Each structure stands twice: as C-alpha cells, then as structure tokens.
Amino acid sequence: MNAQSARRFNVIGAVLSVLTVLAAVLWAFPIYWGIVSSLKPEDEVVRPYIELWPDNLTFSHYVHAITQTQIGRWYLNSVITAVGTTVITVFTSLLCGYALSQLRFPGRRPLYWLILASFMVPTQTLIINHFVLVANMGLLNSWAGIILPQLIHPVIIIIYKQFFDQMPRDFREAAAMDNASELAILFKVFVPMNWGVTTALAIVTFIWSWNAFLWPFLAATRTEWMTITVGITQVNDAFGVYYARELAAAVLAGLPVALAYLLFQRRVTQAITLSAGIKG
C-alpha cells in the first residue's frame, strides 16, 4: 500500500468515526429529550419550537411525582420484588448448577435435558394459568405473587453448570480428602472462585425483574401493589395530561437500572453474552 492510498484510507476512517459519533448522538437523543423535557415547566414543554435546554430549569415535576403520587410505594414494590426474584433465582440456580456439574445421581441427564428443553417454552403463554394459580394461592396483590412466576430462568443454571464444569477436579478432591462436606466445598471453594459470574448474573436478573411488565401488570389489580414499571403507565393524572410529569416519573423508573448498567458495564456485558450462550 503506498502513502497516498494510506492517507485516503485514514480520511475514510475519520469520516466513518465522525458518522459513528453522530449516529450515537442521534440514537441516544430520545432519552436526552425525555430527561430535558422533564426538567422544563409545563408551558415550556409544549412550545412549538425546539429548545435543547430549559429556560427555567425546574425539579417541580420530580417533587410532584414523589410527594403527590404513589411512586414511593411503587418503588418499594419494585425493589422488594426485583431483589427477591434475584436472590431466590440466583441461589436456587447455583445449587442446581452445582449438583448437575459435580455430583453423580440418577436422573441427572434427564434433568439436564429438561432444563435445556424449557428454554423453548414461551412463559407469556402461561399467563392465564399463572394468574389462576396465584389467585388460588391468595397471592394476587402481594410481593410473593409478583415474584413467584418470575423465578424461572433456566439459562442461569446452565451458565453455573458450565463455570463449575471448568473448575479443576483437584479442588474438589483435595477438599474431599480433608473430609469437607459437599456443602462446604460448594460455599468455601466453588462460590468464592466464581464470585464474578455470580455478581454478573445477579445484576442482570435484577435488571430483567425490575423491567418486567406483563406479569406484574396482571398480578397487581390494585394500584398500591403495582411495581413502578406498571404504575407509571396505568395510573393517570385525573386532570388532563401533564407531559413533563409523566416524563419525570419515567426518569425515576429508569434510573436504578440505568445506574446499575453504567456502574457495572463490564459485568452486564458479560452476563448478557453468557445468557446467549457465548463465552464472555
């Protein structure tokens, strides 16, 4: 390649980079626009021209959302159901993944195939029967009722199994020589050595559960039991439409998951690629 064509290639490269940045800005713009609109007084929001920054910056819509709506209660419901789903899902999957990977017992193969087969089952088709089940248990409008059908994430078991499969056999055998019990091996050797993957899986399970819509929407028939993702779209102001107020509520609803992603970007990426069956 001669000098001239190298320079031409660099020019193309620079143009491509600039285009990428422009595309990224345009891509993220609706999110920015939502946030900025939530910081404007209502009369500024509906002006017939575009203002990229508020003339009079105001947090009044946030104050309104927090003090005048049930958003605090919805936040609590979301935190409890998302944390509950995460803890129970990750813990039970960890135990099951360990048994599948390290122990020999009758029915191990069929169990493994059953879990793999369940990847295909669309849980959205089970909503009727989940509703009947949860109603019969008396758990509609309760945290337990919102959590229960969300506890199926077979992929997490498979990821744990893969990670435990890669552990050197010596660890288990050395520990077994010391007469350590099976549970001690799991919690003192296997869990600490795979702490990274547990963190990653916990973060994405939390994000999935926080973002869940269909089931929490069905399970909460009374407004005080709605999670935030349901509440902000199902309960409207009695007096007309206030765009900035709605957007302030949306920003509050998205904040925890956006922060979780920005703080743990690498872990989220790892868990997502793992969940698609690609080694991160």
Place this chain on the structure above:
Amino acid sequence: MIRDARKEWGIALLLIAPFLAIYGLVFIYPTIDMFLLSFTDAPLIGEGDYVGTENYTRLVDDRRFGTAFWNTAYFVALSVVPGTAVALFIALAVSRLSGRFQALILAMFFLPYILPVSVIYLIWDWTMNFQFGIAMHVYDLLGIERIPVFKTTTWFIPAVAFITIWWTCGFNILLFLAGLRAIPTEIYEAASLDNAGRWRTFSRVTWPLLWPITALNLTIQLILQLKIFDQVYLFSQGGRPNDNLVMVYYIFQRAFQSNQGGRAAAVAVVLFGIVIIVSVLNFQIMRLAGRKQ
C-alpha cells in the same frame, strides 16, 4: 477417591429440590393446566365443562385471531431481519473504535436496552406526540403531513417495530461485538497484505466468520418477537387495540377482558406450538449448518 453413592444422591436431591419445587409449580403444572383448560369453556377463574376441540375450531373463523396472527407475522417481518442488520452495522462501526471512547459510544447505543418498556413507551409517546412531539417538527421540516402515528392502523405496527429495534438492538450489538472480537487479527493482517479493500475484507472474511453469530441473533430475535405484547399494549392505550392485536395481546384480551379462560388457553396453545416448532426447526438448521462447515 471412593464415592459414597447414596450419600451423593441425598445431597444432590437436597440441592436440586428448591429448583424442582419452583419449576414444578410455576412451569410444569401451568403448562399442563394450559392444555387441559383449552378443552373447556371455563371462565378465567372457576370450573368449566369439557367442550372437546371447539375452542380450536372456532379460531378458524375468528376474525380477531386472524388479525392477531397476521399482525404478529407482520411485526416479526419488520423487526427480526432489519433489527439484526441494524445491530450488525452498529457493531461494525463501534468495533473500529477503541478504549474509553468505544465504551462511551457503545453505552449510548446500548442504553435503551437496559430501560423498562414503560420508560420506552413514555419517551416515544412524547417524541411522536401529534401536537408537541419533536418528531413532528422533523415531519414539518421534511414536508410530511403530521399523523397521530399510534392511532392509525397503517402506521401502528411499523412504528412499534421501529421503536422495538431501537429499544432491543443493544443486546444484539453486544453479541456481534463478542463475535467480532473472536476473529483472530492475523486474518485481517493477511487480508491487508493482500491489499484487500474494506468491502472485500468484510465480504470474504468478516461476514463468513460472523455467520454463526448472525444466525444466533436472528434466532433469538425471531423467538423474542413472536412473543411481543408490552409495547403493543402500551401504545394501543387510547388507540385501536382491536386493529393492533398480536398473539399474546389476544390471549390477554380473551382471558382478562372477556373472562373466557378456555378460549384464551386455546390461543395460548397455538402460540406455544408455533414457538416450539420455530425453536426446533432453528435448532435443526443450525445443527445441519454446523455439520456442513
């Protein structure tokens, strides 16, 4: 090492018991229950009588079922391949960058994926607002007549597909980036020694090596979009839900709005069957393709 088989069995049982209990309760039992329910005329809550296959035969002339089926197919057509293509473009663009700059640009493309559907709905409902939405300024600028996008039958599904691509393609971008990183740099060095241009390098090196990831992305997208509900439901609020029906929406409508558990279950079984068939076909095709290579 001597294994105590019985002791090992006992511990294994203890470890898998919590999972099995949950799995049986919220997975296996509801699945069986769904099939049984579909042969009855039961309401949402309560007993019903056995009606044979009536709930299924009625679907043939059910206009709303037809709408739901074709809208789902239309939505899949508008979202799966275009969404994967957009993700591939973005991944290729992002993969050229490096370091913190790359992380920043990737975050901007990825951020929508992390947000709950209700936030996506509120943002776009505002952006596309007929009176005050910023997208309408763009319409004015381009000389297109303003339309209340989510209130029209023609534009509803395309608009929701567009927003869905914007929302979910971050996931596919990550998979493509992982795939691009897995391609050894030596191959690109060899290509540049051969004076291969950008396009030749892409079409002869990147594309073939990336094909397994592309197929994976298409598969995941296809199965995901068949099950669409949230966006369609939210954007239909105050619009024309009956024209915008998709499969899961129809299940919801029959069960929770018309109180017809049995008829809804029949629709659920049909969707269940479609998703399983698509999954199995996909798996077989991927396996055959894998063997050929």
